[in-house]
Amino acid sequence: KAGVTQTPRYLIKTRGQQVTLSCSPISGHRSVSWYQQTPGQGLQFLFEYFSETQRNKGNFPGRFSGRQFSNSRSEMNVSTLELGDSALYLCASRINVGREYGYTFGSGTRLTVV
Amino acid sequence: AQKVTQAQTEISVVEKEDVTLDCVYETRDTTYYLFWYKQPPSGELVFLIRRNSFDEQNEISGRYSWNFQKSTSSFNFTITASQVVDSAVYFCALSEVAGGGNKLTFGTGTQLKVEL
Numbered sequence: 568k569a570g571v572t573q574t575p576r577y578l579i580k581t582r583g584q585q586v587t588l589s590c591s592p593i594s595g596h597r598s599v600s601w602y603q604q605t606p607g608q609g610l611q612f613l614f615e616y617f618s619e620t621q622r623n624k625g626n627f628p629g630r631f632s633g634r635q636f637s638n639s640r641s642e643m644n645v646s647t648l649e650l651g652d653s654a655l656y657l658c659a660s661r662i663n664v665g666r667e668y669g670y671t672f673g674s675g676t677r678l679t680v681v
Numbered sequence: 682a683q684k685v686t687q688a689q690t691e692i693s694v695v696e697k698e699d700v701t702l703d704c705v706y707e708t709r710d711t712t713y714y715l716f717w718y719k720q721p722p723s724g725e726l727v728f729l730i731r732r733n734s735f736d737e738q739n740e741i742s743g744r745y746s747w748n749f750q751k752s753t754s755s756f757n758f759t760i761t762a763s764q765v766v767d768s769a770v771y772f773c774a775l776s777e778v779a780g781g782g783n784k785l786t787f788g789t790g791t792q793l794k795v796e797l
Contacts, residue, residue, distance in 0.1 A: 600784060610772065610787040623784055655724055661783065668714060668733070670776075670785060672726040 569594065571660045571673035579679045585646040588676045590658030592639050598661035599641040600670070601633060605654045613656075616641050645678075653680045683708045685775050687788035694763050694795055701759045702791050704773030708754075710734075715749065715756040716774040716785070726772070732756065763795045 572591040580586050592599050600615035600623075612625040616635035633643040645652055655677050659670040684707040694700045706715065717729040730742065732749045739748050744764075748757045760767055773788045 598783065602785070609789050610785075612784040612786070615784055617783075625784070657724075657726060659726075659785070669716070669728060669731050671728060672718075674723065674725045677724065 571658055571671050573656075573658050573673035573676050575676060576674065577677050577679075579681060580648050581681055582648055582650060584648050585644060586648060586678060587642050587644045588656055588658075588678075590641045590643075590660075590673060592641070592658075592660030593662070593671055596660040596662055596671075597639055599635055599639065600659045600661065601641070601643050602657045602659065603627075603654045604657060604675075605651075610657075613643065615661075648680045650680050653678060683710075683713075683775050683777050683786045685773050685786055685788035687773055687791050689791045690789070691792040691794070694793070696765060696795055696797055697762050699759060699761050700763050700793065700795075701757055702771050702773070702793070704756045704758065704788060706754050706756060706773070706775045708775060708777055710777040712778045714776045714778070716776070717747070717756075717758045718772045718774060720770045720772060720790070722769075729771075730758065760793075763793075765795050765797060768793060768795045 574589045598617045601613040602610050604610045614633050615623045619635045630646045635641045655675045657675045658673045661670050686705045713734045715732045718726040720726050737749050744761045746759045770790045770792050772790045774785045776785050
């Protein structure tokens with residue numbers, strides 16, 4: 568079974584630009600969540616999507632948005648990039664079946680804003 | 682609000698030593714899951730172990746074992762006979778099923794260095 572696929576792996580953007588990151592969950596998983604990891608703030612929850620609906624959102628500004636498609640693939644978008652948005656962005660695919668409840672993470676997208 | 686505390690920032694051990702990583706959590710939910718993840722330099726979070734709030738039985742899986750105690754809200758993780766390949770950052774995480782909206786709250790991580 569293929570794992571969680573995140574693209575691209577690395578990205579360099581300029582301040583003020585926008586960026587879109589992609590995540591394909593494990594086949595059959597309908598929940599996708601996104602996390603931001605920075606040296607200063609650690610791992611922080613961005614949002615979760617389930618069956619194309621955002622079910623939960625972390626404490627991030629409106630510049631951070633996302634969506635989920637009917638095939639469960641998800642994208643997150645960051646507009647008007649700031650230097651502080653430089654981070655590793657991790658996507659997690661969740662299964663919610665009894666004892667198998669858990670999250671599988673992708674390899675992440677490392678975003679650098681210059 | 683849910684919170685996870687990993688008081689150990691960095692631990693250094695010599696290969697073959699046993700090492701225990703501490704984790705203390707806070708939650709108001711009665712139904713929750715606790716996890717340990719390993720993050721090597723490549724960045725991916727690798728799932729290690731999971732425990733739900735209704736099962737306090739402690740287990741051993743290969744070189745990994747864990748001690749879950751609801752009375753002290755602790756979920757400690759032990760690596761037996763550590764190896765250099767165990768060097769990584771280890772995160773403890775909590776997921777509240779009802780009140781938390783199925784999100785993971787992470788601790789700040791413990792950097793484990795295993796030296797020859």
